[in-house]
Amino acid sequence: MNLFAALRQAFPADLDTCAIEPADGPDTTHVYTWRDLDHASARIANLLDSLALPPASRIAVQVEKSVEALLLYLAVLRAGHVFLPLNTAYQAAEIEYFIGNAEPAVVVCSGKHFTWISRLAFKAGTTHVFTLNDDRTGTLLDRAAFHADQHTPATKSADDLAAILYTSGTTGRSKGAMLTHGNLLSNAQTLKDYWGWRNVKEGGDVLIHALPIFHVHGLFVASHGALLNGSKMLWFSKFDPKAVLARLPEATVFMGVPTLYVRLLGEAGLTQAACRHMRLFISGSAPLLIETFNDWRTRTGHTILERYGMSETVMLTSNPYRAEDGERRGGTVGFPLPGVGLRVRGDQGQALPAGEVGGIEVKGPNVFAGYWRMPEKTREEFTADGWFKTGDVGKIDADGYVTIVGRSKDLIITGGYNVYPAEVEGFLNELPGVQESAVIGVPHPDFGEGVLAVVVPRAGARIDGAALIAALKNRIAGFKVPKQVFVVSELPRNTMGKVQKNLLREQHKGHFNA
Numbered sequence: 267m268n269l270f271a272a273l274r275q276a277f278p279a280d281l282d283t284c285a286i287e288p289a290d291g292p293d294t295t296h297v298y299t300w301r302d303l304d305h306a307s308a309r310i311a312n313l314l315d316s317l318a319l320p321p322a323s324r325i326a327v328q329v330e331k332s333v334e335a336l337l338l339y340l341a342v343l344r345a346g347h348v349f350l351p352l353n354t355a356y357q358a359a360e361i362e363y364f365i366g367n368a369e370p371a372v373v374v375c376s377g378k379h380f381t382w383i384s385r386l387a388f389k390a391g392t393t394h395v396f397t398l399n400d401d402r403t404g405t406l407l408d409r410a411a412f413h414a415d416q417h418t419p420a421t422k423s424a425d426d427l428a429a430i431l432y433t434s435g436t437t438g439r440s441k442g443a444m445l446t447h448g449n450l451l452s453n454a455q456t457l458k459d460y461w462g463w464r465n466v467k468e469g470g471d472v473l474i475h476a477l478p479i480f481h482v483h484g485l486f487v488a489s490h491g492a493l494l495n496g497s498k499m500l501w502f503s504k505f506d507p508k509a510v511l512a513r514l515p516e517a518t519v520f521m522g523v524p525t526l527y528v529r530l531l532g533e534a535g536l537t538q539a540a541c542r543h544m545r546l547f548i549s550g551s552a553p554l555l556i557e558t559f560n561d562w563r564t565r566t567g568h569t570i571l572e573r574y575g576m577s578e579t580v581m582l583t584s585n586p587y588r589a590e591d592g593e594r595r596g597g598t599v600g601f602p603l604p605g606v607g608l609r610v611r612g613d614q615g616q617a618l619p620a621g622e623v624g625g626i627e628v629k630g631p632n633v634f635a636g637y638w639r640m641p642e643k644t645r646e647e648f649t650a651d652g653w654f655k656t657g658d659v660g661k662i663d664a665d666g667y668v669t670i671v672g673r674s675k676d677l678i679i680t681g682g683y684n685v686y687p688a689e690v691e692g693f694l695n696e697l698p699g700v701q702e703s704a705v706i707g708v709p710h711p712d713f714g715e716g717v718l719a720v721v722v723p724r725a726g727a728r729i730d731g732a733a734l735i736a737a738l739k740n741r742i743a744g745f746k747v748p749k750q751v752f753v754v755s756e757l758p759r760n761t762m763g764k765v766q767k768n769l770l771r772e773q774h775k776g777h778f779n780a
């Protein structure tokens with residue numbers, strides 16, 4: 267079934283009630299009813315239909331967060347095309363790669379980036395470039411306004427592609443995780459039940475949506491959660507702890523990356539009274555420190571529910587929601603969700619007993635269809651018996667709780683965003699005077715991990731760390747740029763010639779005083 271059609275069926279009977287209320291941004295008086303969501307997404311879907319694109323065309327979107335950007339996502343599903351969201355922090359080098367790799371038929375970007383993005387897109391064969399700004403302006407909406415507000419969703423089967431999410435690759439090249447209508451819908455239905463979402467008759471839930479919508483957490487877990495339950499969203503275009511706290515008394519569900527919880531704990535206004543209507547706080551995308559988990563319970567009386575997932579699989583595990591299913595254990599990511607298989611394997615692929623650490627492998631209707639145009643890479647990441655190797659290292663204890671202990675793929679997670687060292691090293695090594703580099707993540711009190719680089723200069727060259735940082739800022743997203751560069755004469759290596767990043771991490775672990 268078309269994922270949009272399933273979400274549409276879940277809209278409440280009274281279409282004139284509020285679906286999304288913007289809580290910040292240019293116009294907080296403009297609320298969106300369920301009818302608005304239906305009509306506006308129909309108009310954009312009709313616009314896409316009028317372009318006579320090949321079936322399952324990629325629609326690449328790099329825009330600031332807005333309700334209209336979410337409507338565009340719904341319209342792409344509705345018209346049967348493939349949504350390809352891009353992080354708003356991505357710069358020219360990254361956008362050029364994504365557009366060249368995905369070959370989108372349509373690109374939607376902010377008006378202020380139209381000149382350079384359209385040049386890249388048309389060169390790569392894109393036929394249409396529209397603009398969409400966060401204040402309801404841009405050519406996408408101008409053109410959609412001429413189209414009808416009724417639209418029959420395209421017929422889709424569970425195996426048809428719905429979205430491609432690019433994850434950075436350890437080789438420095440991003441891979442496009444292909445997610446199907448079946449992957450996304452089955453996961454949303456599982457979470458609806460597991461997290462006890464309340465429908466309108468049961469009093470309804472109100473979700474605070476303060477996450478970006480170019481990532482699995484905000485786009486799928488949060489938005490699908492609310493839409494599939496006909497629940498209202500309080501919509502924040504960016505996370506501001508004071509602004510979120512001010513609206514918390516109206517909400518029942520909050521989803522955040524650990525950094526957001528740390529920021530909220532820094533506010534004196536975070537009290538039990540502020541959380542009096544809250545039903546559920548959910549954390550994921552990066553490890554939640556046990557201190558944060560405990561402090562949150564002391565301050566608010568609520569126990570954060572930590573869950574684990576990734577772009578390739580949507581959600582995999584969750585701590586229990588209902589007390590009868592068990593307690594929520596800090597430091598763990600809970601149990602595999604119903605329908606998800608999760609096992610831990612040793613280096614040789616052997617089964618490991620409870621409590622032993624190994625590679626986490628998963629299976630289920632939520633597991634993606636493979637990496638876009640990378641059949642080799644896809645094959646490498648699946649075992650012979652069809653399990654996906656997540657690249658995460660962890661264990662399952664005797665009670666069945668899963669704990670993530672590290673990442674075999676060397677991923678750094680800073681403020682909930684993924685940074686693959688190999689990619690940043692590739693850009694650093696291209697800069698004048700740089701012989702080689704090692705990029706590492708070390709504990710950071712605010713971001714979880716902070717990015718650092720250790721760089722070796724070419725013979726006779728003099729390099730300045732601040733200048734390297736400035737040069738990188740023009741090329742790649744700010745969250746990937748090292749906060750500090752250390753210049754050394756050589757990198758520590760093992761006998762196999764591999765850089766010993768563990769030694770570098772140890773040496774610099776106190777840099778941010780976390």
Ligand code: AMP
Nearest residue numbers: 550551552553573574575576577658670
């Ligand atoms: P992404 O594809 O951007 O969602 O990143 C997925 C990665 O984030 C996973 O492979 C894990 O390494 C990490 N991750 C997600 N949730 C958690 C969690 N609750 N605890 C620890 N790591 C997590």
